[in-house]
Amino acid sequence: MKAITRFAPSPTGYIHIGNVRSAIYPYLLARQTNGKFILRIEDTDRERFVEGATDLILDTLKWLGIDWNEGPIVGGTHGPYFQSERKELYLEWAKKLIASGRAYADPTPKEQIDAYRNECNSKKVPFLYRNFRPTNPPAWQPGLPLRFKAEPKDYSWHDEVMGDMHAGPETQDDIIIIKQDGFPTYNFAHIVDDAEMGVTHVMRGVEYLSSTPNYLALYEALGLQMPYFVSLPHILTPTGNKKLGKRDGAKSVTEYRDDGILPEAMLNYLACLGWNDGSEQEIYTKDELISKFSLDRIQSSGARYDETKLLWLNGQWIRRLFTEQGVDTLYDRTVGFWPDSAASASPEYQKQVLSIIYDRLKTLSDLKTMTDYFFRDPEINLDLLINNKFLKKLSEAELESLLKVTVSKLSTLNSWDADSLQNTLNQLLSETGKKPAELFSLIRLSVSFAPFSPALNLTLETLGKESTIFRLNAVARAI
């Protein structure tokens, strides 16, 4: 069956990790079944509308590699894809409800409604507006809210994730379908749109589970076919057990891009948070996710968001990109992540640095702190040498003479490549009688003054003969 799914965010801000998954899963299902994935912008709340938020949404999806068949920019046969441009359509459907006696205009002032609500709260009885229906509602006209007239009863339905569901009459009420400002509510608009757009699977967070009986009633009253319901469990905060939201510090998805996370890793991580294929596979490409995804293996319990595994996955993806697609592919992803000192370096040189450092990267932004000494002479910090756990046993005179011996040995080296360098370094080891920990630490620190660096021979090879000898001499003089 070709699944037609949708992601229907409201443009109230950025997309964060707590809510991207309701874009990812529908996308995977649509692609797997060769169906369609629709992007619809639910902008019926003018108060919460945020200028530019739609662009943020589009940007996020594009970064993750989630493309849509219908929606903003690409268009489609069921447009427009902004709910604010579909007002007439909602009105048409609402009029059907009025005609069949299943909707009524509600002139009750907001204060009165609040009073009803407070009354129920103080009596500790559930507040149901249908118990306070106005007796002689006027004919509906723009400017009045329109309410659905509930005919409460038992409902049973199936949720693809939560299983067989049941709800009694107490779950249904006279919900508002058209607001005073003429815009429809989510409760009404999404049903009309999903039906008009042919959506087969309604996938959304579990928070909508308790409103489903109201939706069921609406589908019935409108004579619409019911879609499959897929309730997605929440992503929870790392510590407390709370639905992850902006208030809990949920970062925007694109902030991870700026932090040097690869979209492959993000997609992989998010997809596997609350879903698995039953195997022990950890790394999934987008194509693998598409072919292996299945609704019946979506977890029904919430999952805590834990960045540790994302970081690990990102490291895996960085290495995978390098080993499977080569340095050029990885290099293209590193634009903007290099230290300022790298600005004047050639792409070739940057690639050379990248290819010896890549397996140390957890995120692309590690490049900033980990590669600076490849692009400029590091500041000499003798404390770092003297206090090094291997070097503190040696006297300063010894350090100086070791550096001098190293310089003179390396100066005679004609072919400056990794193998020759390793041979020379080994010779130095036996000639000086020092342990690798001593001699290599000294050289490594003298050329980098960094807490860590790639293998010594590779570091020196990349740095080049001139730079290496210059730096070693400078340190020898400074001691």
Place this chain on the structure above:
RNA sequence: GGCCUCAUAGUAUAAUGGUUAGUACAACGGGUUUUCAUCCCGUCAAUGUGGGUUCAAUUCCCGCUGAGGUCACCA
């Protein structure tokens, strides 16, 4: 508070009415001629609780507890 959902190591998860309850991340320890990583090996670590059903329950049922969600002219 009413209604709904959920419950395996610190985290994400696998599995079966009968197993030594598997895997990954994390943590800890070790190996790969310096460091930091990668890679490899190892260690620690879980079926929330009380009842049932059953020869046998982590698995099925019920209570409890805990956590989450929802009760808007927000989505």
